[in-house]
Amino acid sequence: MIHFNRPPKVGNEFDYIQKAIASDKLCGDGPFSKKCESWIESNFKTKKALLTPSCTAALELAAILVDIQKGDEVIMPSYTFVSTANAFVLRGAKIVFVDIRPDTLNINESLIEKAITKKTKAIVPVHYAGVSCDMEKIMDIANQHNIWVIEDAAQGVMSTYKGKALGTIGHIGCFSFHETKNYSSGGEGGAILINDSDLISRAEIIREKGTNRSQFLNGQVDKYTWQDVGSSFLPSELQAAYLLAQLDSAEEINSFRLDVWNKYFNSLSKFLNKSFLPTIPEDLEHNAHMFYFLLKSNTQRDEFISYMKEHKIMTPFHYVPLHSSPAGANFGSFCGEDLFTTSISSRLVRLPLYYGISDSDLKRVCGCIESYFCK
Numbered sequence: 001m002i003h004f005n006r007p008p009k010v011g012n013e014f015d016y017i018q019k020a021i022a023s024d025k026l027c028g029d030g031p032f033s034k035k036c037e038s039w040i041e042s043n044f045k046t047k048k049a050l051l052t053p054s055c056t057a058a059l060e061l062a063a064i065l066v067d068i069q070k071g072d073e074v075i076m077p078s079y080t081f082v083s084t085a086n087a088f089v090l091r092g093a094k095i096v097f098v099d100i101r102p103d104t105l106n107i108n109e110s111l112i113e114k115a116i117t118k119k120t121k122a123i124v125p126v127h128y129a130g131v132s133c134d135m136e137k138i139m140d141i142a143n144q145h146n147i148w149v150i151e152d153a154a155q156g157v158m159s160t161y162k163g164k165a166l167g168t169i170g171h172i173g174c175f176s177f178h179e180t181k182n183y184s185s186g187g188e189g190g191a192i193l194i195n196d197s198d199l200i201s202r203a204e205i206i207r208e209k210g211t212n213r214s215q216f217l218n219g220q221v222d223k224y225t226w227q228d229v230g231s232s233f234l235p236s237e238l239q240a241a242y243l244l245a246q247l248d249s250a251e252e253i254n255s256f257r258l259d260v261w262n263k264y265f266n267s268l269s270k271f272l273n274k275s276f277l278p279t280i281p282e283d284l285e286h287n288a289h290m291f292y293f294l295l296k297s298n299t300q301r302d303e304f305i306s307y308m309k310e311h312k313i314m315t316p317f318h319y320v321p322l323h324s325s326p327a328g329a330n331f332g333s334f335c336g337e338d339l340f341t342t343s344i345s346s347r348l349v350r351l352p353l354y355y356g357i358s359d360s361d362l363k364r365v366c367g368c369i370e371s372y373f374c375k
């Protein structure tokens with residue numbers, strides 16, 4: 001069986017976890033957490049990085065941080081994971097879904113302005129497959145209308161847009177270190193990147209159960225008290241230790257994935273038209289988070305998945321557009337015409353891509369796809 005994903009493993013994880021255990025300091029914000037956060041801050045150039053238990057939690061923290069209130073509107077694509085929307089629905093927001101671009105499957109930036117009303121509080125661009133949204137256009141619109149931008153960069157760790165790391169361009173960025181993403185902190189994990197320095201101290205308070213404990217630990221105050229609403233948004237040191245091992249090997253993982261991605265692209269280009277293959281716009285570098293392609297129809301897509309499964313290769317689809325799911329219809333609505341979201345999502349498949357996938361498995365996947373199309 002060729003699996004769709006295997007959690008990345010670089011080899012040092014166990015050693016780091018043993019060190020964390022030996023240090024007798026296992027709760028959040030210990031030395032391993034601080035090292036991961038400094039790594040993110042210096043490599044990606046953000047004012048403040050804070051580890052979180054997941055990207056879902058980072059998005060929830062972001063929604064509290066920008067003060068989303070009942071009745072506020074938040075703009076995002078419908079073609080995304082549920083957490084992008086849930087975080088804001090939890091605070092009482094109404095979700096306004098905007099169609100995607102047919103080339104990158106990212107939110108169509110030219111449709112955002114039409115979706116803005118007096119109630120619009122935030123835009124949440126999702127960098128699908130680690131390929132950046134048009135952040136210049138999105139930041140221009142947001143600044144003109146005084147709206148927050150929270151990047152869902154769950155899939156975008158190590159990608160850039162015009163030389164800037166994804167997650168560092170909006171006011172806030174959210175990363176995922178789930179085992180299905182490029183870097184993992186032992187199964188579940190994430191980070192929030194605070195790019196607007198005015199938001200940093202409140203972010204630290206919300207993340208520490210609404211207390212100013214982090215100011216206390218830094219010696220800025222002599223006792224800590226309840227300051228604001230908050231929750232527990234800290235992962236344990238065991239997770240941070242696992243993550244640090246992966247970050248140490250970030251370049252190696254990234255180039256391995258890009259190599260696999262390019263092999264798929266070159267192999268499929270021989271028999272698939274460009275419009276069925278992913279597009280990577282100029283001015284950005286992607287991180288090969290995902291290799292997807294399109295089939296002619298939903299029927300052909302399902303037939304392809306069954307064919308690959310018969311050959312013991314897992315090629316799952318995703319996402320069911322949020323606006324057509326029961327909760328999505330309840331908590332949000334689609335603005336404008338759904339030209340691409342539903343049709344493209346019904347034609348898409350993803351190929352096995354993970355750090356360490358063998359050359360022989362890759363050849364088998366490519367051979368099997370070729371035999372499907374050329375039979």
Ligand SMILES: *Cc1c(COP(=O)(O)O)cnc(C)c1O
Nearest residue numbers: 054055056081083154176177178
């Ligand atoms: C994976 C993912 C999430 C959620 O990440 P978790 O770390 O599992 O909470 C959110 N948004 C997008 C676009 C994702 O791909």
